[in-house]
Amino acid sequence: xxxxxxxxxxxxxxxxxxxxxxxxxxxxxxxxxxxxxxxxxxxxxxxxxxxxxxxxxxxxxxxxxxxxxxxxxxxxxxxxxxxxxxxxxxxxxxxxxxxxxxxxxxxxxxxxxxxxxxxxxxxxxxxxxxxxxxxxxxxxxxxxxxxxxxxxxxxxxxxxxxxxxxxxxxxxxxxxxxxxxxxxxxxxxxxxxxxxxxxxxxxxxxxxxxxxxxxxxxxxxxxxxxxxxxxxxxxxxxxxxxxxxxxxxxxxxxxxxxxxxxxxxxxxxxxxxxxxxxxxxxxxxxxxxxxxxxxxxxxxxxxxxxxxxxxxxxxxxxxxxxxxxxxxxxxxxxxxxxxxxxxxxxxxxxxxxxxxxxxxxx
Numbered sequence: 001x002x003x004x005x006x007x008x009x010x011x012x013x014x015x016x017x018x019x020x021x022x023x024x025x026x027x028x029x030x031x032x033x034x035x036x037x038x039x040x041x042x043x044x045x046x047x048x049x050x051x052x053x054x055x056x057x058x059x060x061x062x063x064x065x066x067x068x069x070x071x072x073x074x075x076x077x078x079x080x081x082x083x084x085x086x087x088x089x090x091x092x093x094x095x096x097x098x099x100x101x102x103x104x105x106x107x108x109x110x111x112x113x114x115x116x117x118x119x120x121x122x123x124x125x126x127x128x129x130x131x132x133x134x135x136x137x138x139x140x141x142x143x144x145x146x147x148x149x150x151x152x153x154x155x156x157x158x159x160x161x162x163x164x165x166x167x168x169x170x171x172x173x174x175x176x177x178x179x180x181x182x183x184x185x186x187x188x189x190x191x192x193x194x195x196x197x198x199x200x201x202x203x204x205x206x207x208x209x210x211x212x213x214x215x216x217x218x219x220x221x222x223x224x225x226x227x228x229x230x231x232x233x234x235x236x237x238x239x240x241x242x243x244x245x246x247x248x249x250x251x252x253x254x255x256x257x258x259x260x261x262x263x264x265x266x267x268x269x270x271x272x273x274x275x276x277x278x279x280x281x282x283x284x285x286x287x288x289x290x291x292x293x294x295x296x297x298x299x300x301x302x303x304x305x306x307x308x309x310x311x312x313x314x315x316x317x318x319x320x321x322x323x324x325x326x327x328x329x330x331x332x333x334x335x336x337x338x339x340x341x342x343x344x345x346x347x348x349x350x351x352x353x354x355x356x357x358x359x360x361x362x
Contacts, residue, residue, distance in 0.1 A: 008059055009046035013037075015061040016084055019069050023077050064327065064334075152192065152284055154322045156291030158345050160184045161315045164295045165349040169356025170309050177299050177307075185292035189285045197281035204277070219254075226251040229260065294318045312346070319345040 016035050021033035048055055072080040160181060167180040226247045233243035251257045297309035323341025324334040 007044055007047050008062055009034065010047065011059055012062050012065040013084060014040035014044060015065050016062075016068060016080055019072065020077055020081055020084075023072070048359075093282075099290065147362050150322055150325045152287030153291035153318075154341075155192070156188060156288035157294055157315060157318050158187070158291075158348060159188055160292035161295040161311070161345060162348045162352040164299075164311060165308070166352035167241075168311075169353035170357075170360035172304060172360070175299075177247075177280040181296040183226065185289055185296070188292060189288040192288045193285035194282040196284040200277040200280045207248045222251055225257070291318065291322075311343055312349070315349070316342050316346060 002105050006210055012112065016041060017033045018036035021030045021037060024030035044058060045055055048058060068080050068083060074319045133289055163184040164181045167177050168237040230240075230247035231248060233246055234240060238246070253267045295311045295315045297314055301307075302310070319341045320338040323338035326341070327334045
């Protein structure tokens with residue numbers, strides 16, 4: 001039986017795909033988003049009908065969907081597309097897992113929401129250049145930057161909050177807390193920054209090496225690369241003759257062929273190589289530091305129990321905000337997620353505070 005939550009998910013998807021269509025400059029991609037919006041609306045109507053509910057009872061977009069629209073208007077609508085795709089992948093995975101547990105046969109509809117964008121592109125006859133552009137956006141977005149901001153702030157807040165409470169338990173909330181808190185904030189932020197720099201730099205070096213190998217193969221044996229590309233398009237559901245025509249068209253331009261081959265064979269986009277290790281490192285540093293400074297704020301102005309209590313209150317507020325923000329990606333209840341985050345954070349801080357207290361007494 002279809003729940004009200006399932007219907008709300010379809011309504012929100014319909015709303016957000018329409019938002020994407022209204023703000024997409026490429027008319028062909030905008031058309032895809034409008035078709036997706038119509039499909040999701042059709043699902044919602046079908047669900048209502050199956051449950052003997054009147055279509056007039058269909059709910060409007062949820063608060064989460066409206067917040068995502070606002071985020072898109074500020075940070076760019078690729079974030080909205082990324083969250084939608086992540087949600088659909090999650091739903092598809094849940095359906096597949098449920099079928100495995102119940103030992104029922106899989107259905108093409110299980111992954112329809114994940115694959116439908118690509119299918120609409122293929123059926124609409126979109127040129128291969130635009131197909132590559134759309135697939136690049138499909139993989140590159142996912143709300144990753146926004147998610148990184150939320151999780152980076154969470155890491156900084158929880159880790160430094162626990163450290164501050166441990167030192168406060170041992171010292172009674174004196175000035176030692178400031179020293180330990182700043183040391184923890186800088187150590188954590190620098191560690192995050194270095195880790196991000198190494199990750200991005202090593203990924204770029206790996207991609208560049210694989211791309212060089214692919215260019216050598218293209219120069220030495222273009223016929224084999226053309227056959228491989230045609231097979232890839234056939235596997236996507238494009239007819240044999242059309243696959244061969246597209247592959248022949250792509251291989252005729254060596255520069256473009258190289259971009260398409262590394263994307264199709266290796267899953268690499270040239271846009272991925274534009275990411276800056278230094279920029280990624282600085283972003284991680286400031287996101288972690290932003291979260292880590294929250295539990296330290298009261299100790300700028302006071303000491304003792306009053307500073308500890310206020311630090312707990314500010315940290316709880318930060319955890320509540322972070323927990324609620326995570327629901328933009330998960331679609332869970334904001335209050336539940338927020339209070340869960342607060343519970344985990346306060347529990348971790350309580351443990352370190354008690355340990356610090358025991359050490360201080362000893």
